[in-house]
Amino acid sequence: MIASEYILEIAYLIATALFVLSLKWLSSPVTARRGVWAGEAGMLLAIVGTLLHGGIVSYRWIAIGLVLGTMIGVPLGKVAMTAVPQRTALSHAFGALCVTLVGTSEFYLRAPNVPGFMMGVLSLEVILGALTFTGSLMAAGKLQEVLPQRPITYKGQNFVNLGLLAIAIGIGATLVKHPDKMYLFPFMIGIPLVFGVMMIIPIGGADMPTVISLLNSYAGLSAAAMGFVLQSKLLIIAGALDGASGFILSVNMSKAMNRSFTNVLFGAFGQEQVTAKGAKEARPVRSASPEEAAGILTAASKVVIVPGYGMAVAQAQHKVRELYDALTKRGVDVKFGIHPVAGRMPGHMNVLLAEADIPYDKLLEMDEINGDFPQTDVALIIGANDVTNPAAREDTSSPIYGMPILDVDKAHTVMVIKRGMGAGFAGIENPLYYMDKTLMLFGDAKNFVGSIVREISGGHN
Amino acid sequence: MKLDLITGLYVFMLAAFIGFEVIRRVSPLLHTPLMSLTNALDAIAVVGAIILVGEGKSRLATILGTIAIVAATSNIVGGFMITDRMLKMFKASGPRKP
Numbered sequence: 215m216i217a218s219e220y221i222l223e224i225a226y227l228i229a230t231a232l233f234v235l236s237l238k239w240l241s242s243p244v245t246a247r248r249g250v251w252a253g254e255a256g257m258l259l260a261i262v263g264t265l266l267h268g269g270i271v272s273y274r275w276i277a278i279g280l281v282l283g284t285m286i287g288v289p290l291g292k293v294a295m296t297a298v299p300q301r302t303a304l305s306h307a308f309g310a311l312c313v314t315l316v317g318t319s320e321f322y323l324r325a326p327n328v329p330g331f332m333m334g335v336l337s338l339e340v341i342l343g344a345l346t347f348t349g350s351l352m353a354a355g356k357l358q359e360v361l362p363q364r365p366i367t368y369k370g371q372n373f374v375n376l377g378l379l380a381i382a383i384g385i386g387a388t389l390v391k392h393p394d395k396m397y398l399f400p401f402m403i404g405i406p407l408v409f410g411v412m413m414i415i416p417i418g419g420a421d422m423p424t425v426i427s428l429l430n431s432y433a434g435l436s437a438a439a440m441g442f443v444l445q446s447k448l449l450i451i452a453g454a455l456d457g458a459s460g461f462i463l464s465v466n467m468s469k470a471m472n473r474s475f476t477n478v479l480f481g482a483f484g485q486e487q488v489t490a491k492g493a494k495e496a497r498p499v500r501s502a503s504p505e506e507a508a509g510i511l512t513a514a515s516k517v518v519i520v521p522g523y524g525m526a527v528a529q530a531q532h533k534v535r536e537l538y539d540a541l542t543k544r545g546v547d548v549k550f551g552i553h554p555v556a557g558r559m560p561g562h563m564n565v566l567l568a569e570a571d572i573p574y575d576k577l578l579e580m581d582e583i584n585g586d587f588p589q590t591d592v593a594l595i596i597g598a599n600d601v602t603n604p605a606a607r608e609d610t611s612s613p614i615y616g617m618p619i620l621d622v623d624k625a626h627t628v629m630v631i632k633r634g635m636g637a638g639f640a641g642i643e644n645p646l647y648y649m650d651k652t653l654m655l656f657g658d659a660k661n662f663v664g665s666i667v668r669e670i671s672g673g674h675n
Numbered sequence: 676m677k678l679d680l681i682t683g684l685y686v687f688m689l690a691a692f693i694g695f696e697v698i699r700r701v702s703p704l705l706h707t708p709l710m711s712l713t714n715a716l717d718a719i720a721v722v723g724a725i726i727l728v729g730e731g732k733s734r735l736a737t738i739l740g741t742i743a744i745v746a747a748t749s750n751i752v753g754g755f756m757i758t759d760r761m762l763k764m765f766k767a768s769g770p771r772k773p
Contacts, residue, residue, distance in 0.1 A: 240712060246705060257718075257751055260719055284749070290756075292756070293757070301711075312743040312750075316727055319727055430714070459709060560710065573767050
């Protein structure tokens with residue numbers, strides 16, 4: 215090995231260390247930004263090292279690629295916080311595209327003399343890459359609402375999907391044995407491309423956090439497979455870290471949605487969303503005006519706000535922050551209870567609230583806040599529904615039975631800001647609304663919270 | 676540098692374990708930045724594409740490789756930018772400007 219190769223390997227080694235540190239520093243908001251810098255430094259080191267590497271004969275197309283990529287990357291780094299889920303899905307698609315294209319080139323450069331193991335990881339790389347590419351594009355389209363969000367299901371869907379995947383794997387296996395059958399290779403890319411689309415078709419909006427996490431994991435694994443093909447330890451490690459991260463998030467999300475783990479791996483998707491539109495007798499609910507709500511909130515000493523995606527849709531987070539400020543100023547203890555699936559991707563709600571300047575130490579996850587509800591005077595629910603449904607705890611016949619929920623019904627008073635009495639994402643009735651301690655605040659979240667704030671600050675001090 | 680299969684599998688396994696242990700400790704508060712950051716780090720695949728294009732072994736490799744560089748670079752630039760933007764917003768309570 216010549217000296218310059220050693221130098222490159224050392225650069226990769228340092229980059230690897232920086233990547234691990236980057237993720238480690240992300241464990242706390244205090245050190246998290248340092249994590250980004252570590253990641254950037256590692257990336258820069260690896261790229262510059264590679265560019266100086268001896269094997270490169272022409273820089274022209276590399277330069278064009280880097281410049282074009284930067285021009286696309288900058289606007290993608292500036293999207294609104296509500297659009298982060300679709301941006302993330304899009305970046306999974308780009309990552310997978312890169313992996314698939316490099317894998318394809320490697321195959322045609324090496325074929326027909328590809329050793330069995332090499333062909334195996336190459337097949338894994340392009341199959342995972344291709345299905346992640348179209349799957350992520352579909353997910354981004356659904357999140358951006360350019361594609362219909364409702365799940366599209368048909369009879370035998372799982373059979374068709376698994377059949378497609380099996381054929382692609384079968385082709386991969388054939389190529390491992392007979393790498394000279396080069397005409398098979400395009401099919402090994404084409405079929406997973408179709409599979410990626412088919413995989414996302416049956417998935418509804420509520421399942422998106424799980425799906426994005428799963429695609430994240432696939433993108434990482436395909437990059438790790440690419441690392442094996444290129445014999446790059448750095449790439450294997452980066453792919454493994456990304457794969458592990460996506461895997462952990464998928465498991466978190468599946469737990470939060472009460473889906474089994476195999477369900478997540480092999481299409482939790484397409485689970486029938488039960489639309490329980492059964493006997494709907496008009497039960498009485500209590501409603502209240504902004505003045506009454508303001509009175510109850512200012513009289514409270516402990517308030518927990520439970521935001522859902524409806525709050526972000528109504529663009530109410532800044533009004534919620536004003537409410538937080540007004541109540542805190544009066545000495546009320548205000549915290550936020552965040553369900554893991556609040557928002558459209560893992561952790562999304564925290565970002566939306568942080569953007570509205572709400573301190574992160576007031577944002578508590580479900581397990582941290584649930585013990586507090588019995589001592590809470592008012593639980594204020596804004597734009598959340600199913601994650602507060604006590605039926606998940608008590609009613610074994612409910613479709614969401616067993617899903618972990620925020621125990622808002624244990625608070626002394628429950629207030630729910632809602633447009634009307636319509637059911638939530640999953641179309642399930644929420645018995646919470648009919649409890650004696652519950653006050654329904656009917657109206658648009660942004661306007662209603664705004665009115666409460668005016669009442670509180672307009673009133674005598 | 677040559678990397679044999681078994682060494683590669685060891686590297687993968689150890690990295691996966693480290694990944695699990697490190698990422699398990701990431702607060703759920705930061706799961707969205709986590710995903711955008713790992714996504715940017717994953718785009719290290721760009722080094723593979725750079726070598727592919729730089730060696731210029733075939734026209735196909737140059738074309739596909741250049742597209743791959745574009746895709747990966749946009750993830751690096753966009754991923755780090757948005758992660759930093761999100762993390763900047765997370766502030767602890769305490770003295771705040773009015």
